[in-house]
Amino acid sequence: MTASIPDRATAVPVLALGQTLLVSVQGELYDTLAEQLQHDITLRVADSEVSGVIIDISGVEIVDSYLGRVLAEIAAGARLMAARTVLAGMRPDVAITLVELGLTLPGLITALDVECALELLARPSAPNGSGLPERAA
Amino acid sequence: MAARDPAMTIRVPIRSDADLSWVRQQVRRRAAELAFGLVQQTKLVTAASELARNTLVYGGGGHMEITSLGHGGTDGLCLSFVDDGPGIRDVRLAMTDGYTTGDGLGLGLSGARRLVDEFTIDTEPGRGTAVTVITWAADLPVAERAVR
Amino acid sequence: MQLSEQETVASSARALTGFLTRRREQIAQRWADVPLFRSVFTVSRDEAVEACKSVVDALAVVASTGRLEDIEAPGFDTVREQLGSMSGSRSRIGLSPARIAEEVAALRPSVAELLRAEFPDPAATEATEGLLDLTILMGTLRLVTMQTALSAGEELIARQRQQLHEVATPVINLWEGIVAVPLIGTLDSARSQVVMESLLQSIVTQRARYVILDITGVPTVDSLVAQHLMKTVAAARLMGADCVVSGIRPATAQTIVQLGIDLGSVLTRASLADALAYALRHQDIDVSARASLR
Known part of the structure; x- marks a missing residue:
């Protein structure tokens, strides 16, 4: 017996807010969905005047090394097209687990929630948004 | 010795991407039932996700066995990930951070080990791989429990 | 029988x-x-x-x-x-x-x-x-x-023991968006686990952008303690908060250098006051004496 992927219903919606893309990931993110998302975001960033991408993961219960890599790749891809990616809303238990796993996502800009992320993107100067010099990726 | 209740063992197949998600849900549910703290739950589910993906990607599929343990009043959860794949030639190398034969980050085995209390790996080239992990429900972190 | x-x-x-x-x-x-x-x-x-x-x-x-x-x-x-x-x-x-x-x-x-x-x-x-x-x-x-x-x-x-851990690691709200944890005593694995969890929780509840870990009261900083500190810093950053480690006394600084411990990208300040000043400045908050008092 093999579980089947419920399609469409769980696809991740990508919202455009001015020059910012807002992606809200909720619940289980299947590997294939994550890849699909990576593809979608890259296309949207290339297509338009997007200067920032916010990935809201407040609804994500776990981030493993696979999803961590996808998130890092989304950010790296967007950066190549001059858009900044902010990872917003990571839960405390997820953060502890990622650090223990050895995945500190050094290249990613992070924010407490979507509101903070929007604020961050509104400030043009700070490369890491959080005020510190960008760490070696 | 940890007492195993065979009636509490269930087997979850790992054959596809969607099965990985099913593995995560099963582990989360069982960990919550045993009143694991949220951080402990998330660590165990993440470890399970890493190991199940290894079973799928490197072992060519297999299954997970999930067993509740009782041990002197402390509840625990034992997860075994079993495949009939090619096995691992150099376990020590495979356990090194950043080492991978695939295109992953090489954090699967080494990272999962840091997320659980007990970790054993049983493998031989050509004979498949079985990784067994145990986490004990406790209000105290691992280092403290050794004192008790 | x-x-x-x-x-x-x-x-x-x-x-x-x-x-x-x-x-x-x-x-x-x-x-x-x-x-x-x-x-x-x-x-x-x-x-x-x-x-x-x-x-x-x-x-x-x-x-x-x-x-x-x-x-x-x-x-x-x-x-x-x-x-x-x-x-x-x-x-x-x-x-x-x-x-x-x-x-x-x-x-x-x-x-x-x-x-x-x-x-x-x-x-x-x-x-x-x-x-x-x-x-x-x-x-x-x-x-x-x-x-x-x-x-x-x-x-x-x-x-x-659990209660002691919790009591011994209070998280203090210093300013809007700035929290501090004064660490006192030995920082073992169990302690640092509790510190990390309560600190991350307070980032959520206080909506903190800056976190100050003050180690003035930590007698020795060895490589294990440094590792705990770096993990805490990394976890806080994943949640969108920046960490400053303060209270590194001259003796501690010397040990860190002698042991060859790499604190990596961890931002450090000599005192809690310096760390607070840093966090305030980066939030564009100016603190100065009132004109009438000058």
Whole structure:
């Protein structure tokens, strides 16, 4: 017996807010969905005047090394097209687990929630948004 | 010795991407039932996700066995990930951070080990791989429990 | 084999079972006045008598199975919880498990007296066998009580250790969006785990953008402590907060350099005040004396 992927219903919606893309990931993110998302975001960033991408993961219960890599790749891809990616809303238990796993996502800009992320993107100067010099990726 | 209740063992197949998600849900549910703290739950589910993906990607599929343990009043959860794949030639190398034969980050085995209390790996080239992990429900972190 | 063993215990143990069942009321009445029961069941004497009866019943059950020396005998299960709460209330007033065990031992003479009265000839074999069985059974009860007392003590220690961890690591809200954790004492794995969890939780509740870890009160910074600090910094950053480690004293700085510890990208400041100033400046907050006070 093999579980089947419920399609469409769980696809991740990508919202455009001015020059910012807002992606809200909720619940289980299947590997294939994550890849699909990576593809979608890259296309949207290339297509338009997007200067920032916010990935809201407040609804994500776990981030493993696979999803961590996808998130890092989304950010790296967007950066190549001059858009900044902010990872917003990571839960405390997820953060502890990622650090223990050895995945500190050094290249990613992070924010407490979507509101903070929007604020961050509104400030043009700070490369890491959080005020510190960008760490070696 | 940890007492195993065979009636509490269930087997979850790992054959596809969607099965990985099913593995995560099963582990989360069982960990919550045993009143694991949220951080402990998330660590165990993440470890399970890493190991199940290894079973799928490197072992060519297999299954997970999930067993509740009782041990002197402390509840625990034992997860075994079993495949009939090619096995691992150099376990020590495979356990090194950043080492991978695939295109992953090489954090699967080494990272999962840091997320659980007990970790054993049983493998031989050509004979498949079985990784067994145990986490004990406790209000105290691992280092403290050794004192008790 | 099994059968003959059962047969031999049966005669004397069965007699003991009969005695315990018959004299249940008298035994309970005598026990109800000893400190062990009286101090626990303070509401009424009847309550204490009832508690004594349940212990007598449990002993009768154990005797009937012939497992006089077995602390795992099923008969004890019914009173284990009661014995636990009794020994718990005795240990709360400062009695050691050994002292509690002595109190249990003190239950024996009154029962022995009743048992001796059962036999017209105290030198008869039945009498000595019966008393021996009773002694063994009461010894087992003592062990069971001691066991519950010890495990209750262990639980208490574990709980207190957890409380100590929480108390010892307060998270202070310094300014809007700035929280600080003054770390005092040794930073072992367990401590740092608690620090990390409560700190990350406070980032959420205080909506903190800056976190200051002050290690002025940490006596030694070795590579393990440094690793804990870096993990905490990394986890806070994943949640969108920036960490500053402050309170690195000259001696500590020297050790860090001598040990060759790489604090990597961790931002450090000499004092908590410097760290706060840094966080304020980066939030575009200017703190200055009022003009009239200059």
